[in-house]
Amino acid sequence: MRSAFYISDGTAITSEVFGHALLSLFPTEFEHHTISFVENTEQALLARDKINKASKRAGELPLVFHTFVNPEIREIIDGCDAVIYNFLEHFIPPLEKQLGIKANPQPHRTHSIHEKSYDNRIDAVNFALANDDGTNISNYEHADVILVGVSRSGKTPSALYLALQYGIKAANYPFIDEDMEHLKIPEFLRKFKKKIFGLTIDADRLMDIRNNRISNSKYASARQCRMELKEVEKLYKKEKIPFINTTKFSVEEITAKILSEMKLRRRKY
Amino acid sequence: MRSAFYISDGTAITSEVFGHALLSLFPTEFEHHTISFVENTEQALLARDKINKASKRAGELPLVFHTFVNPEIREIIDGCDAVIYNFLEHFIPPLEKQLGIKANPQPHRTHSIHEKSYDNRIDAVNFALANDDGTNISNYEHADVILVGVSRSGKTPSALYLALQYGIKAANYPFIDEDMEHLKIPEFLRKFKKKIFGLTIDADRLMDIRNNRISNSKYASARQCRMELKEVEKLYKKEKIPFINTTKFSVEEITAKILSEMKLRRRKY
Numbered sequence: 130m131r132s133a134f135y136i137s138d139g140t141a142i143t144s145e146v147f148g149h150a151l152l153s154l155f156p157t158e159f160e161h162h163t164i165s166f167v168e169n170t171e172q173a174l175l176a177r178d179k180i181n182k183a184s185k186r187a188g189e190l191p192l193v194f195h196t197f198v199n200p201e202i203r204e205i206i207d208g209c210d211a212v213i214y215n216f217l218e219h220f221i222p223p224l225e226k227q228l229g230i231k232a233n234p235q236p237h238r239t240h241s242i243h244e245k246s247y248d249n250r251i252d253a254v255n256f257a258l259a260n261d262d263g264t265n266i267s268n269y270e271h272a273d274v275i276l277v278g279v280s281r282s283g284k285t286p287s288a289l290y291l292a293l294q295y296g297i298k299a300a301n302y303p304f305i306d307e308d309m310e311h312l313k314i315p316e317f318l319r320k321f322k323k324k325i326f327g328l329t330i331d332a333d334r335l336m337d338i339r340n341n342r343i344s345n346s347k348y349a350s351a352r353q354c355r356m357e358l359k360e361v362e363k364l365y366k367k368e369k370i371p372f373i374n375t376t377k378f379s380v381e382e383i384t385a386k387i388l389s390e391m392k393l394r395r396r397k398y
Numbered sequence: 399m400r401s402a403f404y405i406s407d408g409t410a411i412t413s414e415v416f417g418h419a420l421l422s423l424f425p426t427e428f429e430h431h432t433i434s435f436v437e438n439t440e441q442a443l444l445a446r447d448k449i450n451k452a453s454k455r456a457g458e459l460p461l462v463f464h465t466f467v468n469p470e471i472r473e474i475i476d477g478c479d480a481v482i483y484n485f486l487e488h489f490i491p492p493l494e495k496q497l498g499i500k501a502n503p504q505p506h507r508t509h510s511i512h513e514k515s516y517d518n519r520i521d522a523v524n525f526a527l528a529n530d531d532g533t534n535i536s537n538y539e540h541a542d543v544i545l546v547g548v549s550r551s552g553k554t555p556s557a558l559y560l561a562l563q564y565g566i567k568a569a570n571y572p573f574i575d576e577d578m579e580h581l582k583i584p585e586f587l588r589k590f591k592k593k594i595f596g597l598t599i600d601a602d603r604l605m606d607i608r609n610n611r612i613s614n615s616k617y618a619s620a621r622q623c624r625m626e627l628k629e630v631e632k633l634y635k636k637e638k639i640p641f642i643n644t645t646k647f648s649v650e651e652i653t654a655k656i657l658s659e660m661k662l663r664r665r666k667y
Binding site for chain 2: 143146153155157166217224232233239250251258379388
């Protein structure tokens with residue numbers, strides 16, 4: 130199989146996103162390789178060996194996505210038996226012209242630590258964990274958003290992703306079986322109504338997930354899942370709570386929609 | 399302040415990474431705006447209004463980073479009072495030539511749900527939560543990696559990031575005060591020694607973090623922090639456990655180093 134390499138002197142996250150965005154436009158399958166922290170010529174030569182071996186193995190030139198700015202490392206990588214794509218190279222000159230200043234490339238610039246945003250993110254992770262699943266209802270005034278929904282509708286992964294990627298403090302509160310008769314917003318939540326965002330999910334998918342957790346239970350039954358989902362969706366509509374059906378969406382998409390709908394400002398760029 | 403816009407018909411994550419990678423090369427400050435899920439001409443016209451207003455407000459053309467492939471939406475965005483950067487446009491033609499096939503752009507392609515990787519990631523998040531902070535030591539055979547370190551050295555955020563970004567199952571086990579005299583790898587951990595990765599941190603930074611949690615405690619004292627860190631680092635060296643000092647690194651960098659050092663395969667691309 131043809132190989133695709135994502136390489137950089139840092140995490141290689143930028144190279145990965147850049148390469149994946151392009152390759153996802155094509156139906157071709159690739160063997161993916163990431164080589165991170167290529168910080169000197171010795172490591173660049175090791176990377177070149179890997180690329181050249183992949184080229185021989187597949188009998189096809191690997192695609193190499195990189196963002197190197199160091200000229201010595203670039204020369205080594207650009208000299209591989211491979212097709213090279215470097216998006217910085219193409220976009221830096223027009224941007225320099227537009228901004229009227231020279232680019233000042235530093236290694237580890239994009240995904241390295243930035244003092245303020247670091248604390249924001251770790252605080253937000255701790256907040257999400259401490260306020261997960263309704264365990265703690267006394268901190269909602271400090272929440273940026275409060276995710277509600279039935280058990281296993283995607284609240285916890287979404288709250289953690291909001292914390293890690295964006296430094297946003299998300300609490301989450303589950304509606305459980307006992308709440309379902311005459312479901313309403315609990316009193317302690319009502320005063321934070323503007324922060325509430327609802328999640329829902331298709332009943333079949335919810336049954337699958339719950340069956341994986343506790344199989345053949347009332348909790349995982351078709352009847353229970355359908356009833357709970359019907360009730361929460363009715364509540365969202367009646368109370369005009371913004372909500373999303375998570376079934377067909379990735380965590381990235383769910384959280385991007387939450388950010389957009391709730392007009393939340395990212396604490397990290 | 400001059401504005402930078404990141405826009406797409408999906409999460410806009412690709413546009414954000416693309417734009418940030420470029421703008422981080424320049425010392426200029428920008429007002430950052432993300433507009434996600436621009437899926438039709440009506441939404442594109444709303445986005446154009448926002449961009450044009452920002453242009454007027456700042457008296458400088460905003461920089462717009464986008465990845466639209468739909469020609470009608472592109473035409474609207476390209477017609478804004480702004481400087482437009484679209485990296486797909488530049489890289490698609492050479493890639494089509496190289497692969498010998500036409501690109502087949504679909505909306506929501508890059509960060510949308512992929513059946514297998516979705517389950518991997520949610521499973522991995524649940525695993526990280528269930529095996530956080532030594533709460534559960536019976537599941538280590540299912541772990542891809544076991545992070546060890548003193549309390550507040552960065553284990554939990556790293557484990558959650560490995561789960562959410564890469565679908566990797568990371569348990570974490572804390573070395574606590576009681577372990578410190580004659581610190582060694584606990585028996586139940588020893589058989590998984592190949593999975594162990596150590597974290598450490600500078601004593602001053604650890605004191606700050608612990609003081610934020612429980613101020614003026616023995617736990618947060620200089621003496622205690624230094625002693626614990628000295629012991630764990632001695633252990634890592636003696637047992638040849640790979641480790642990283644997290645003080646100066648972001649979660650992205652810490653996890654990229656873990657992946658690289660432990661030769662872990664990403665379960666998500």
